[in-house]
Amino acid sequence: MGRVVRKSWWAGACVLAVAVLAVGLVWFKPWALWVDETVNESLPTAPAPAPAPASPGAPSAASTEPEPPAPPAAPVTVARGTFISHEHATAGTAKVVRLADGSHVLRLEGLDTSNGPDLRVWLSDAPVKEGLAGWRVFDDGKYVNVAALKGNKGDQNYPLPAGLDWSAYGSVSIWCDRFDVSFGAARLERA
Numbered sequence: 001m002g003r004v005v006r007k008s009w010w011a012g013a014c015v016l017a018v019a020v021l022a023v024g025l026v027w028f029k030p031w032a033l034w035v036d037e038t039v040n041e042s043l044p045t046a047p048a049p050a051p052a053p054a055s056p057g058a059p060s061a062a063s064t065e066p067e068p069p070a071p072p073a074a075p076v077t078v079a080r081g082t083f084i085s086h087e088h089a090t091a092g093t094a095k096v097v098r099l100a101d102g103s104h105v106l107r108l109e110g111l112d113t114s115n116g117p118d119l120r121v122w123l124s125d126a127p128v129k130e131g132l133a134g135w136r137v138f139d140d141g142k143y144v145n146v147a148a149l150k151g152n153k154g155d156q157n158y159p160l161p162a163g164l165d166w167s168a169y170g171s172v173s174i175w176c177d178r179f180d181v182s183f184g185a186a187r188l189e190r191a
Helices: 002-029 030-034
Strands: 038-040 078-086 091-098 103-113 119-124 143-148 154-161 171-176 181-187
Touching: 078 171, 091 181, 103 119, 103 171
Parallel strands: 038 154
Antiparallel strands: 078 091, 078 181, 091 103, 103 154, 119 143, 119 171, 171 181
């Protein structure tokens, strides 16, 4: 009878070990560290808004009032920063780009970081700090979860929501939402 109980115990322990291993693999996704996803998007363009048609009774073109300046036709970088490493080695540049239609895009150029589970692109009001002190600060204050990271390498664009005051957020973080840690971050400075 003792042998049967020991065999049942070992069988139960093996089933439990396999279940724990399976859950651990799904949660941690260790293979993601060796699988790169490269994204190479060009900088988006948006058409400039069309001038408003003249209304009846409007002053003629010979009017002495100067016309307001037209928005630039090409995208303009309004802020930029260089990534520093936190939990994982991270390099590249983050830019906030104003398009001709007045919308804004967060652009990551030359991004090179590790892949991982549940990586996000965040705008945050937290300061970018070197070393271990900077790993977990980006969810302490105000932040915006812009989008899931498209790829851990390359050039990529993330449209910013209309009405978002991006200037209220002085940093960009590649944030691992699964483990609440920054892979790398960039301090945004006005261009």
